[in-house]
Amino acid sequence: MERLSHKSLPIVPAEREEAVRARRDLAAHMREAGLAIDARKPPWLRVGVPGGERYQQVKDTLRGLQLHTVCQEAHCPNVAECWGGGTATVMLMGDVCTRGCRFCNVKTAAHPPALDPDEPRHLADAIRQLRLDYIVVTSVDRDDLADGGAAHFAQAIVRLKEIPNLLVEVLTPDFRGDPSAVRTVGAARPDVFANNLETVRRLTPVVRDPKAGYDQTLGVLAEMKRAFPKIVTKSSLMVGLGEGEAEIEEALSDLRTAGVDILTFGQYLRPSAWHLPVQEWVTPEKFEAYKALGEQYGFRYVASGPLVRSSYRAAELFLRGEIAARRGPNQEASDAT
Secondary structure, eight states, X not given: OOOOOGGGSOOOOSSHHHHHHHHHXXXXXXXXXXOOTTOOOOGGGOOOOOOOHHHHHHHHHHHHHTOOBHHHHTTOTTHHHHHHTTEEEEEESOSEESOOOTTOOSEEOSSOOOOOTTHHHHHHHHHHHHTOSEEEEEEOXXXXXXXXXXXXXXXXHHHHHTXXXXXXXXXXXXXXXXXXXXXXXXXXXOSEEEOOOBSXXXXXXXXSOTTOOHHHHHHHHHHHHHHOTTSEEEEEEEEOSSOOHHHHHHHHHHHHHTTOOEEEEEEOOOOSTTSOOOOOOOOHHHHHHHHHHHHHTTOSEEEESTTOOTTOHHHHHHHHHHXXXXXXXXXXXXXXX
């Protein structure tokens, strides 16, 4: 089957009816041009079986505490490296999302179960038992809640910041672009605030749920940096979906304009036949070129590789030093503004 280049794919117009039609056409083209779901992965995408004493300790503790983790829910390839190094990514607000992005394997429903008001306290108690150094807290989207779950997120951050020597990174929903919700999270003083752009502008209407948006994500990141300039901001791009080089550069420029400090690049991997197919296995050499490009655009750190994910440990190691430098020798961790 002849492969289609990204240049042959239609541009999604702004008009609603035409946009819906164009989005469907673009998705159809991507399915026609993409790799089969059973296509053999290249050797650089194969990982060994996880193990090690600290990995096993984190795994056993998580099972006993009944915490949802992205590490397990998304079958992250870096689970051994992160758990073995004292890091985990946990999910708030349940495991059912109100959005249906075409790259994500999380369960969806219009009306997920109600929030557990004790979850922030329970989470902090669990993290104390894990004895982690760095925690990434993410969540499903909760468009059914008036604030998108921002207050719940903030309560969890406050609880976690009570744990000595624990650095807290949050990867939040976009809260439908509500700046007050963004500020609610920022006021809780996470060490790192992440919100993922995911893909280039042209592909966003197909890759992400219609309630998400390219400019909406940029607005969230810009608002956090505007309101809390000392909080480190971070975003992530998946590649291998048919994006072009100029489109990548546009995304990098837009992220820097929004004040983003840290960027990660990783290979898109198709979770199921329903999800969008992979258009390209991006080579390690190309990931190195993306890293160099990001550095040229002025990001303070770029993690780029086939198995890199937004909560990647290599970026975390850099962030430890970055956060320490921003705090200064006597500055309190909560001094984010």
